[in-house]
Structures are given as C-alpha cells and as structure tokens.
Amino acid sequence: xQVEWIKCGNGSNWCPLEMVNLDNVNTTGVYMIWHEGNPxxxxxLGQGNIKDRLGVHRKDxxxxxxxxxxLLRVTWASVAWSYLDGVEKYLANTWPPLxxxxxxxxxxxxxxxxx
Numbered sequence: 068x069q070v071e072w073i074k075c076g077n078g079s080n081w082c083p084l085e086m087v088n089l090d091n092v093n094t095t096g097v098y099m100i101w102h103e104g105n106p107x108x109x110x111x112l113g114q115g116n117i118k119d120r121l122g123v124h125r126k127d128x129x130x131x132x133x134x135x136x137x138l139l140r141v142t143w144a145s146v147a148w149s150y151l152d153g154v155e156k157y158l159a160n161t162w163p164p165l166x167x168x169x170x171x172x173x174x175x176x177x178x179x180x181x182x
Contacts, residue, residue, distance in 0.1 A: 068154070070096075070144035072181035084139040085125055092118040096146040097154050099162070099181060100124060103137030109162040110139065114151040117143045129166055142181045154178050 075082040084100055098121060100111045110133045113120055121141060124130045133139060146154050153176030159167075160175055 068146075068150065068176055068178050070146060070154075070178045072142045072144050072179075074142065081140040081142060084121070084130075084141040087121070087141060089118045089121055092121075092143075094118075094143070094145045095148060095151070096144050097151065097158060097178075098141060098143035099158065100130060100139060100141045102133045102139055107137065108133075109164045111164050111166045112155065112158050112162070113167070114146070114155045133165065144178070144181075146178075150176055 073082065074080055075087060094117050095115065096117055097114045098112060098117055099109055100121075101107050101109045111124060111130055121143075130139070152171035152173035156171050156173050157175035157177050159170040161180075
C-alpha cells in the first residue's frame with residue numbers, strides 16, 4: 068500500500084516532535100517517532116487519532132528521554148481504519164521501536180518506507 072508520509076515546512080523536512088503544530092491535524096492513521104543520530108532509531112510507533120496520540124507522546128517522559136541521542140522527529144500517514152492494525156504490525160516488524168512491544172495481532176500490511 069502506498070501512503071503519503073507527512074513532512075513539515077516546505078515539505079522537505081521531517082517534523083520535530085516537540086514543536087510540530089498539531090492544531091490542524093485531523094486525521095486517523097499511523098505514525099513513527101524516531102531520534103536523529105548515528106544511528107537513528109525508531110522510538111515509538113502507533114495508530115489512531117494523530118493529533119491526540121502525538122499530543123500524549125510529546126509529554127511522555129519515556130519518549131522524551133531519547134532526546135539525548137538526537138532531535139526527536141515524527142511523521143504520519145493517513146490510513147483507513149480497516150487497515151490500521153495491519154499497517155502498524157508491518158511497521159513494528161520492519162522498524163522495531165525502542166518503546167512498545169504489544170502490537171496488533173493482525174496480518175501485516177506492507178507500506179512504503181517514510182525514508
């Protein structure tokens with residue numbers, strides 16, 4: 068499945084988790100949070116109402132602890148409700164996050180990489 072991963076600014080920069088404006092984000096889908104650095108790593112991923120979920124993670128001390136490795140970045144993609152579990156499962160299998168280990172019991176649905 069092809070999804071459109073969101074970028075910020077002029078569309079060429081990944082969004083900074085702690086500063087991205089979520090006021091006009093009204094979508095349901097999947098998201099990935101990672102820290103920059105060498106190597107960069109996926110910190111957390113998930114699904115649901117993007118504005119609500121990212122608002123929670125911006126205050127989560129477990130997520131914020133990874134700032135010491137590099138700037139926290141985020142991207143998301145709109146995905147229909149019926150595909151959320153499968154897409155999240157695929158993302159978790161492909162880029163195992165540092166936080167989180169309970170992912171949907173669903174057949175994975177492959178999506179294009181945000182990178």
